[in-house]
């Protein structure tokens with residue numbers, strides 16, 4: 001349709017019509033995401049999270065994906081909000097902002113309850129009251145309302161913003177307790193850098209944690225792994241890697257590895273562990289059997305037995321693979337179903 005031939009009235013009316021359709025489609029998208037999330041379908045096709053699926057498979061920008069996921073959770077918890085989105089009184093960004101604030105409020109209530117402190121959980125009506133306040137409000141107005149309702153949470157609103165291809169700006173509010181800890185840590189590093197900037201200090205702290213917690217670095221220390229091998233897992237080298245369809249890796253399935261006899265030792269030998277991490281290039285090896293798409297997540301990686309130890313699988317190299325936590329759980333669940 002060539003819009004140039006429409007009268008002004010027709011153009012204005014037509015715009016309202018397509019915007020209404022856009023909102024209906026948005027609710028439809030949220031329903032689809034809800035169902036995919038419920039079935040954890042993203043795991044089966046090689047994504048470690050719904051967010052990874054939305055950004056990589058559906059092509060949403062990171063913030064758009066986040067807004068849709070938050071809004072999906074909001075309508076899952078409070079189905080009454082659906083009509084508010086459809087009618088346009090609640091914008092996607094306001095609904096997402098409120099949902100993420102409510103989530104953080106719940107997390108802090110859980111933390112308080114764990115410490116036997118008084119925690120306040122919000123009921124459905126209370127949550128609906130919060131959302132109702134954001135109707136027909138701009139983003140700035142909505143932020144101000146949420147800051148008033150949840151002053152403690154608004155204070156710790158962190159901001160992570162990419163400022164160029166090399167750098168990211170991180171803003172957060174630190175408590176006096178944290179500042180004291182930073183000052184103390186500075187004194188530990190004074191021989192290395194007597195007056196570090198906050199970014200330098202955090203990088204030194206990160207190096208220290210990685211040296212002690214990164215399984216590759218640990219294995220390297222214990223086996224005195226040659227430096228060339230260690231480079232396989234060098235994060236800076238891997239940083240440019242994008243999840244890809246990998247066809248050079250053999251599909252890792254349960255069947256090809258028959259029982260080797262029940263393992264007496266619970267622990268996988270350090271040398272084998274480091275071999276698994278190196279071969280996997282420190283990325284999740286889960287493959288979608290249909291498309292051969294590899295997950296490649298670097299989040300919470302664990303070594304998984306293709307043929308579970310409980311069913312007689314061994315610690316032999318060919319029975320091991322590196323999976324992210326989400327795929328490890330999926331695999332364990334399916335192994336139990338098959339077992």
Ligand SMILES: [Zn+2]
Nearest residue numbers: 284295324327
């Ligand atoms: Zn994975």
